[in-house]
Amino acid sequence: MALRRSILAALGVVSLVALTACGDGTLEAGKNLDPDKLTIYSAQHENLTQAWAEKFKADTGIDVQIRYGNDSSMGNQIVQEGAKSPADVFLTENSPAMTTVQDAGLLATVDPATEAQVGKAYAPSSKQWIGIAARSTVLVYNPSKITEAELPKSIMDLQDPKWSGKWGAAAGGADFQAIVSAIVATEGEAKAAAWLKGLKDGGKIYQNNIAVMKAVNAGQVPVGIMYHYYWYRDQALTKAGSKNTKLLYFRHQDPGAFVSLSGGAVLKASKHAANAQKFLAFVTSAEGQKMLATSDAKEYAVGNGVASDPALEPLPSLQAPDLDPSTLNGPKVIELMTKAGIL
Amino acid sequence: MARSVGGTRSPVPVVVTSLAVAVLCLLPLGVVVAASIDVGWDAARTLLWRPRVAELLRNTTALVVLTVTATTLLGLSTAWLVERTALPGARVWRVLMVCPLAVPAFVNSYAWVTVRPDLEGLRGAVLVTTLSYFPFVFLPVSAALRSLDPTVEETARSLGLGPWRAFLRAVLPQLRHATLGGMLLVSLHLLAEFGVLAMLRFPTFTTAILEQFQVAFSDSAGSLLALVLMGLCLGLLTADQLLRGTSRQARVGRGAARRPVRAALGRWKAPALALMGGLTAAALGVPVASLARWLAAGDPTFDGRTWLVTVGSTIGLALVAGLLTVVAAFPVAWLISRRRSWLSILTERATYVASSLPGVVVALALVTLTIRYARPVYQTSIVLVAAYAILFIPRAMVSIRASMAHAPEELTQAARALGAGPVRTFARVLLPLTLPGALAGFAMVFIAVSTELTATLILAPTGVRTLATAFWSASESIDYAGAAPYAAALILVSTPVTYLLLHRSDEEPDL
Amino acid sequence: MTTLLVRGVRATYGRTEVLHGIDLVVPSGSTTAILGPSGCGKTTLLRVVTGFQPPTAGSVVLDDETVAGDGAWTPPERRRIGYVAQEGNLFPHLSIAANVAFGLPRAERKDTDRVAELLGLLGLDPGLMGRRPDQLSGGQQQRVAIARALAPRPRLVVLDEPFSSLDTGLRAATREAVAEALHHEGVTVVLVTHDQAEALSFADQVAIMHEGRLSQVGSPVQVYGAPADRRSAEFLGEAQFVSGIVRGDRVECALGELALDGRAPEGSVDVLVRPEQLRLVKAPGGRRAEVVSTTYFGHDALVTLDLVDSDGHPGLRLTARVNGLEAWAAGTPVSVDVVGPVRAFVDGQAGTVPSPG
Incomplete structure (x- = not known):
C-alpha cells in the first residue's frame, strides 16, 4: 500500500517535471490550427516542405503551419472538409489526389506568372495546380x-x-x-x-x-x-x-x-489566397527548385532552367509515356x- | 433525475457527468451506424459482398482463433505451474510472466522483425500476438487460482482423483470466468491490433480500415468496414456473456486462506523450466536484446530535441487524458457502486462496450462526426483526448470502484452524522480513501494513452507527434535505428503497468 | 480391529515443526475427536492422515497398510479417506447430485438412487439434487459435503471443524443428523474440533492436543472427569482450582476434607472442583458461603459465591452450577457440599495417576 502510493507519487512527480521541461513544445503542438497562419496540407517530404516553409518565412515574413499526411487521404480530407477546409495550400507527391480536389471544384487558378516558371510538360491543362517536382x-x-x-x-x-x-x-x-x-x-x-x-x-x-x-x-x-x-x-x-x-x-x-508529377495548388476558399499564391510561386521559382535539386529528396526539379541532381538519370532519357496529368483518375x-x- | 432502488436522490452533478459519459461512449457506435446507413443498401452490398471483405474476415478469424487458443493454453499452463506446482523460483516467474505487458505489441513485432526479417503473414502474426497477449490470460487465471480455496482440490483428491484429474474436474471449471475474461481481452486486442499486423503484412479489418482511411480519408467503404469490425466486437461480447451463463459462480464459502498443495514436478521439472525460460526469452529477451542492439547501433540522424518534444507532447496528452478520464470516471464509479439505477447500469454498459471497440473505429467515428457536425473542435487535441477517454475509461473505473470498497457508505453516513456536508464529506472521507484507486486508475490510463497508436495516427492534431506515432513512422520506413529511441521510451513508460496489474490481480481476481 | 494407526508422527508447517510425535489409535467403527485450541496442530495432523502433507517422521497405517512413513507413500486419492473441510467446499460449478456423485466411478455417477439414499440419510430432501450449491443454506451444504464424502464408501471419514461455520441452533441439529448418518453407515470417523461440547457429545474417543502433542486420549467421560493435566481440565470445561494438602486418599482444602479420585503424592496440591460438583443448600450443614451473583442460562444457572470463615469474613470465591429452576438471590447465606471425589494436580500434572489409554 505505502509502496504503491510512493510509486504513484513518484510517477506523478516525474510526469509533472517532464511536462514542465517540455512544456512549450507540448502546448504549442497541442494547440488548434492558428487561423492567421498560412496553412499547408502537405503530402510531400517533411524535410523538403519544412525547408521551403522556413526559407519562405525568412524571405517574406509570412508564418506557415504544416499538416502532414499522404496524397489520397489528404485529398479526400480536403474534399470532405469542403469550403471550410483550413488548408490554404495543398502539396502532393502525385497528381491523382490533386485531380480529386480539382474535380470537387475546390482549387483556385494558379497565377500565370507562377505557371510560366515551370515547363509546359509539368503543368496540367486545367491550370488549377502546378507541378513542383517529378x-x-x-x-x-x-x-x-x-x-x-x-x-x-x-x-x-x-x-x-x-x-x-x-x-x-x-x-x-x-x-x-x-x-x-x-x-x-x-x-x-x-x-x-x-x-x-x-x-x-x-x-x-x-x-x-x-x-x-x-x-x-x-x-x-x-x-x-x-x-x-x-x-x-x-x-x-x-x-x-x-x-x-x-x-x-x-x-x-x-x-x-x-513519371509522376508532384503538385502544388491554392485552395479556392483560402483566406490567405495572396500569400498562398506567393508560396506556390516561391516553390516553383528557381530558388525553390534549386532547394529541391540540392536537397536529399532526390526528386527531379521541374522549374525552367533548374538542373536536377546530376546523380539521377536525365529526365528526358526516361522516355516516359506522354500523359496529361489532370486526366489521371484517382477514384x-x-x-x-x-x-x-x-x- | 435518477432514483436508486432505495429512493435516495443522486447528486445532480454526478447524474449529469454520468449521462455525459454514457452519451460520449455511445457516440462512436451511433456515428458508425449512421454513416453506414447513409451509404445506402445497394452501395453497402457491393462494398461488403466482395472477396476482399471475405479475405479480411478469414484472416481476422484465423488470427483470433489461433492466437486465443495459443494464449489460453500458455496462460493456463504457466499460471498452473506458477501457482500450483513446486516450480523453482515461482515468485520470480510470476512477475516475468506479466512483464511482456510492458512491451507494446507493435514494439514487440518490430523487435521480432529485426531478428527474423522473413517473419510475416499469419504465422508471424500469431507468434508475436501470442507472446504479447498471453499475460492477459495468465493474470486473471493465476489470480483466480490464488483465491481458490485449496480444499476444493483436496476434497477432489480425497474422492479418489489424481492431481491432474482433480485439476481438470474440480479446478478448471472454476477458472472458467477468469479464463473467459482473459480470452475476451485477447480477442478484443486482436481485433483492434494494427501495428503488429501492418508490420507483419497480415491484413485484417483494422489494418484495412486504416489503409482505407489513408486512401480515402473518412469514406463509406471505411465506415462499412468499421461497421463489420464493430459487429465482430459486439458478437464477441455477446458470446462471452452467453458462455458465462446466468449462474453466479460465487464462492460457496470462504475457507481459511491456506497455502495450496504444490504438486511436485518430478521429471517434468526440466521441461517446465524450459517452457518458462523459453517464453521469457521470446516475449522479453527478444525485444530487450534487439532494442539494445539498435540503440547501440545508433541513428546518425537522431535529434535529441525532437525526441524530447515528442516525449513531452506524449506525456502532456497522457496527463490531460488521464486526469480527465479519472475525473469523468469518479462520479460514474460512485453511481455504479452506490446507486443502482437505469442510469448507472446504462453508463456502465456504455463505457464497457465503447472501450471494447478498436481505436480505429472510435477515431474514424469521431473524424466523421467532427468534420460534419462539430467543425470547431475538428482536428484539435480535444477530439483526441475524447477518444482516449472513450477507449480507456473502464481502466480508471475498475480501480476507482475497487477502492470504493474501502470507503463504505456507512463511513460517509457517519461523516454526515458528524456534521460534515456533502462536499466536506467527499473531501475528508471519500477522496482520501479512494485516492490510491484513483491514482492507480490514472496511471493505467496514462500508460495506455502513451502507447496508443491507431486512434492517434488518425486524430493527432496538425504537428503533434507522440512516441507511438513517431516510432511508427520510423519503423514503417524500416528505419530500425531511428525507431529505437522511441521504442525505448515506450517500454519505459509502460513498465509500471506490470506492477499495477500484479497488484490489482492480487486484489481483484476478475481483473 | 484398528482402522487408523498414527505412530510417532512429526510434521512441519512452513519451516516450523508443529507436530512433535503423535501416537493415536482409532478403532474401527469408532468416532474419534481431536480436540485442541486453534494453532495446536490438529489440522496438520489431519492433513498428514489424508495425505495432503507428508510427515517428516513417523508413520500412518490404514487397515494394516502403511500409507505414509517407513518409505511408503500413498497419494490422497488412493487412501480412500473421505474428507470434509471446514466449509464443505462443494464444487460451485456442479449440481448437488453431481457433487455427491463426484467420487463415484463414471458408470455409477448416473445412479441417482445412491445419491438420493445418502441425501435422505443426512436428512436432506432428495428434491435438492438439481440445485446449485449456492442455493443451499450453510447447514445443508455441510450435509451435502458429508454425503459426498460417504458416497465412495471410504474406510475412514475425516471432518475438519465441519460445524464451526454454522449458527448455534443449526449446529446442534446438523451435528445430530450427521452423527446418525455416520453411525448408520458404520464408518470410522476422525473429527477435528476446538469445541469441547462437540467433541464430548460426538465422539467415542477424545484426543486432546496441545502445542503439537496429544496430552490425553480417552473416552469423553474419562477425559472430562479425569483430565491428565490442569490445561486439559480447563480446556474441557469450567474448572476452578483450590489449593489443598494430600493425606493418604484424602485431601484437605477450603471446602473441607474431600475424597481423592486416584492417588496423589502427600503434600500440597491444586484440587479441581468443577461447578457442577458443588451443591448448594439453604440449610446449614456444609461449608458456609454467601451468594454474590447469579448468571442465568435457562436450563441451568451459575452462582458465584464467597466462602465465609468462622468470623463471617468472605474467603475464597467459587462458582457452582445449579438447576435453572432454583432461584438464588445475592446475599443469600448458603452451605456448600462437594459431590463425589476430586482430582488433585501437582505443578499442572495430575497426581501420579498414569494417563488412561
Whole structure:
C-alpha cells in the first residue's frame, strides 16, 4: 500500500517535471490550427516542405503551419472538409489526389506568372495546380536473385503467373496508385484490371516503397516496383537498404516508365489566397527548385532552367509515356483496386 | 433525475457527468451506424459482398482463433505451474510472466522483425500476438487460482482423483470466468491490433480500415468496414456473456486462506523450466536484446530535441487524458457502486462496450462526426483526448470502484452524522480513501494513452507527434535505428503497468 | 480391529515443526475427536492422515497398510479417506447430485438412487439434487459435503471443524443428523474440533492436543472427569482450582476434607472442583458461603459465591452450577457440599495417576 502510493507519487512527480521541461513544445503542438497562419496540407517530404516553409518565412515574413499526411487521404480530407477546409495550400507527391480536389471544384487558378516558371510538360491543362517536382517509376531488382536477361521488358509483364511471388509493390500507397492511374490511362481499364488481378494473385504487398526496396535488398523478393528517389537517397546515405540492388527503367513509353508529377495548388476558399499564391510561386521559382535539386529528396526539379541532381538519370532519357496529368483518375484507380480486392 | 432502488436522490452533478459519459461512449457506435446507413443498401452490398471483405474476415478469424487458443493454453499452463506446482523460483516467474505487458505489441513485432526479417503473414502474426497477449490470460487465471480455496482440490483428491484429474474436474471449471475474461481481452486486442499486423503484412479489418482511411480519408467503404469490425466486437461480447451463463459462480464459502498443495514436478521439472525460460526469452529477451542492439547501433540522424518534444507532447496528452478520464470516471464509479439505477447500469454498459471497440473505429467515428457536425473542435487535441477517454475509461473505473470498497457508505453516513456536508464529506472521507484507486486508475490510463497508436495516427492534431506515432513512422520506413529511441521510451513508460496489474490481480481476481 | 494407526508422527508447517510425535489409535467403527485450541496442530495432523502433507517422521497405517512413513507413500486419492473441510467446499460449478456423485466411478455417477439414499440419510430432501450449491443454506451444504464424502464408501471419514461455520441452533441439529448418518453407515470417523461440547457429545474417543502433542486420549467421560493435566481440565470445561494438602486418599482444602479420585503424592496440591460438583443448600450443614451473583442460562444457572470463615469474613470465591429452576438471590447465606471425589494436580500434572489409554 505505502509502496504503491510512493510509486504513484513518484510517477506523478516525474510526469509533472517532464511536462514542465517540455512544456512549450507540448502546448504549442497541442494547440488548434492558428487561423492567421498560412496553412499547408502537405503530402510531400517533411524535410523538403519544412525547408521551403522556413526559407519562405525568412524571405517574406509570412508564418506557415504544416499538416502532414499522404496524397489520397489528404485529398479526400480536403474534399470532405469542403469550403471550410483550413488548408490554404495543398502539396502532393502525385497528381491523382490533386485531380480529386480539382474535380470537387475546390482549387483556385494558379497565377500565370507562377505557371510560366515551370515547363509546359509539368503543368496540367486545367491550370488549377502546378507541378513542383517529378519522380520516375523504376523496377528495383536484386542481381543475386535474378539475372538481367530474366528481367521484365514491361511493367505489364508482371501479371504473368511466372512472376507469381517474385515481385513486390506498396499497393496501399499513393505512389503506387499513381502508377496504376498511368496504366489505366495508357492501357485502358480492362487491361489495368487484369494487371491488378495479377498483382493480387502473385504480387507481394508491402507497407511502403522503402519496405519494398529493403525486401528486394534482403533477397526476400527478386524485384519490386517503386519510385527512383528512395534508391538514390539510400545510396547517398548508408546504402544499407539498397547495396544489393540495381534499378531498371522500362523507358519506351511503357506505363512502367511513368513519371509522376508532384503538385502544388491554392485552395479556392483560402483566406490567405495572396500569400498562398506567393508560396506556390516561391516553390516553383528557381530558388525553390534549386532547394529541391540540392536537397536529399532526390526528386527531379521541374522549374525552367533548374538542373536536377546530376546523380539521377536525365529526365528526358526516361522516355516516359506522354500523359496529361489532370486526366489521371484517382477514384477510378481506387475503384479498380477495391474490385481487385487489394483495398 | 435518477432514483436508486432505495429512493435516495443522486447528486445532480454526478447524474449529469454520468449521462455525459454514457452519451460520449455511445457516440462512436451511433456515428458508425449512421454513416453506414447513409451509404445506402445497394452501395453497402457491393462494398461488403466482395472477396476482399471475405479475405479480411478469414484472416481476422484465423488470427483470433489461433492466437486465443495459443494464449489460453500458455496462460493456463504457466499460471498452473506458477501457482500450483513446486516450480523453482515461482515468485520470480510470476512477475516475468506479466512483464511482456510492458512491451507494446507493435514494439514487440518490430523487435521480432529485426531478428527474423522473413517473419510475416499469419504465422508471424500469431507468434508475436501470442507472446504479447498471453499475460492477459495468465493474470486473471493465476489470480483466480490464488483465491481458490485449496480444499476444493483436496476434497477432489480425497474422492479418489489424481492431481491432474482433480485439476481438470474440480479446478478448471472454476477458472472458467477468469479464463473467459482473459480470452475476451485477447480477442478484443486482436481485433483492434494494427501495428503488429501492418508490420507483419497480415491484413485484417483494422489494418484495412486504416489503409482505407489513408486512401480515402473518412469514406463509406471505411465506415462499412468499421461497421463489420464493430459487429465482430459486439458478437464477441455477446458470446462471452452467453458462455458465462446466468449462474453466479460465487464462492460457496470462504475457507481459511491456506497455502495450496504444490504438486511436485518430478521429471517434468526440466521441461517446465524450459517452457518458462523459453517464453521469457521470446516475449522479453527478444525485444530487450534487439532494442539494445539498435540503440547501440545508433541513428546518425537522431535529434535529441525532437525526441524530447515528442516525449513531452506524449506525456502532456497522457496527463490531460488521464486526469480527465479519472475525473469523468469518479462520479460514474460512485453511481455504479452506490446507486443502482437505469442510469448507472446504462453508463456502465456504455463505457464497457465503447472501450471494447478498436481505436480505429472510435477515431474514424469521431473524424466523421467532427468534420460534419462539430467543425470547431475538428482536428484539435480535444477530439483526441475524447477518444482516449472513450477507449480507456473502464481502466480508471475498475480501480476507482475497487477502492470504493474501502470507503463504505456507512463511513460517509457517519461523516454526515458528524456534521460534515456533502462536499466536506467527499473531501475528508471519500477522496482520501479512494485516492490510491484513483491514482492507480490514472496511471493505467496514462500508460495506455502513451502507447496508443491507431486512434492517434488518425486524430493527432496538425504537428503533434507522440512516441507511438513517431516510432511508427520510423519503423514503417524500416528505419530500425531511428525507431529505437522511441521504442525505448515506450517500454519505459509502460513498465509500471506490470506492477499495477500484479497488484490489482492480487486484489481483484476478475481483473 | 484398528482402522487408523498414527505412530510417532512429526510434521512441519512452513519451516516450523508443529507436530512433535503423535501416537493415536482409532478403532474401527469408532468416532474419534481431536480436540485442541486453534494453532495446536490438529489440522496438520489431519492433513498428514489424508495425505495432503507428508510427515517428516513417523508413520500412518490404514487397515494394516502403511500409507505414509517407513518409505511408503500413498497419494490422497488412493487412501480412500473421505474428507470434509471446514466449509464443505462443494464444487460451485456442479449440481448437488453431481457433487455427491463426484467420487463415484463414471458408470455409477448416473445412479441417482445412491445419491438420493445418502441425501435422505443426512436428512436432506432428495428434491435438492438439481440445485446449485449456492442455493443451499450453510447447514445443508455441510450435509451435502458429508454425503459426498460417504458416497465412495471410504474406510475412514475425516471432518475438519465441519460445524464451526454454522449458527448455534443449526449446529446442534446438523451435528445430530450427521452423527446418525455416520453411525448408520458404520464408518470410522476422525473429527477435528476446538469445541469441547462437540467433541464430548460426538465422539467415542477424545484426543486432546496441545502445542503439537496429544496430552490425553480417552473416552469423553474419562477425559472430562479425569483430565491428565490442569490445561486439559480447563480446556474441557469450567474448572476452578483450590489449593489443598494430600493425606493418604484424602485431601484437605477450603471446602473441607474431600475424597481423592486416584492417588496423589502427600503434600500440597491444586484440587479441581468443577461447578457442577458443588451443591448448594439453604440449610446449614456444609461449608458456609454467601451468594454474590447469579448468571442465568435457562436450563441451568451459575452462582458465584464467597466462602465465609468462622468470623463471617468472605474467603475464597467459587462458582457452582445449579438447576435453572432454583432461584438464588445475592446475599443469600448458603452451605456448600462437594459431590463425589476430586482430582488433585501437582505443578499442572495430575497426581501420579498414569494417563488412561
